[in-house]
Amino acid sequence: MGRLIVSAQMTADAVMDQNDQWFDAERESEQHGADQLRAADALLLGRETYEFFSSVWPTMTGDPGGFADQINGLPKYVASRTLQGPLTWNARLLEGDVPERVAELKRELPGNLLSYGFGELAHSLACHGLVDEVRFWLHPVVWGEGLRPIENGRSPVRMRLIGATTFSSGVVLVSYQPLGG
Numbered sequence: 710m711g712r713l714i715v716s717a718q719m720t721a722d723a724v725m726d727q728n729d730q731w732f733d734a735e736r737e738s739e740q741h742g743a744d745q746l747r748a749a750d751a752l753l754l755g756r757e758t759y760e761f762f763s764s765v766w767p768t769m770t771g772d773p774g775g776f777a778d779q780i781n782g783l784p785k786y787v788a789s790r791t792l793q794g795p796l797t798w799n800a801r802l803l804e805g806d807v808p809e810r811v812a813e814l815k816r817e818l819p820g821n822l823l824s825y826g827f828g829e830l831a832h833s834l835a836c837h838g839l840v841d842e843v844r845f846w847l848h849p850v851v852w853g854e855g856l857r858p859i860e861n862g863r864s865p866v867r868m869r870l871i872g873a874t875t876f877s878s879g880v881v882l883v884s885y886q887p888l889g890g
Contacts, residue, residue, distance in 0.1 A: 711818030712841040713753065713811065713834065716745060717827040717858060720848050724855035725826060738846065738880035743776050745844070749783060749823035753811065754800075755830035756789035762825075763798040786814060786822075788830050808837040815839065827858035835866045835887045842884055843868060849879035 719725045754762065762780070769777035785800035788811075794802040803810040811834055814822055824831055827843065834840050868885035875881050 711750065711815045711820055711822050713815060713822045713824065713839055714745070714749075714842045714844065715824045715827060715831045715835070715840050716742070716844045716846070717825070717831075718742075718846045718848065719858070720850045720852040720855075722851045722853070723857045724852035725858060726856035736876065736878040736880065738876040738878055738882065740774070741874070741876070741882065742846065743774055743779070746776065746779050746783075746823065748821050750818045750820040751784040751786060751814070751822050752780070753786050753788070753814070753822050753824040753830075755824075755826070755828055756787065756792055757828070758826050759785065759787045759789070759792075759796075759798075759800060763796075763800070767798055786810075808834060808839060811837075811839050828856075832858075832863055832866065836864060838887070840887045842871065842886055845883045845885070847881045847883060 717725055766777055766780050770781070771778070781799070783799070785796075785798065786803050787796060787800050788803045788807045792802055794804075796802055807830070811822075824834075827845075831840065831843075835843070867888045869888055870883070871886050872884040873881060
């Protein structure tokens, strides 16, 4: 049975949508993130992440770390209420009830199903008890304005700490297990 891992890069003040300003591929934390991707059997993406990733990653091939080749080659499952199939970039649209389909994927996949970001999709799946681990990558910068993982009106997601790693760059990877559904 597969595991659903949600991975979100963010600043110390929880801004998630400006990472092009503080991302550095040479840092050890980024190499650890590449290892996370290599351990994935497939990606689970929401519409916004899919649209952004599919506009960027297919044009990036042959990077020295192999990240682009890895992400481009993985099967992708996309949750969306507005997209229609067929999708490009080795992706399939999840039809019907998304939590039910994700539960099926977890039963079918032997390894990790990796999802990036902690938006509406990740929050919903955590509330349904389908997320096995949440990894927050906290970067040592306070950004101020931007998209955050918690929006007004969303129910809380309680979690138990299962690990923390501090990298020499000051990035801290904090891993949690969501509790209940």
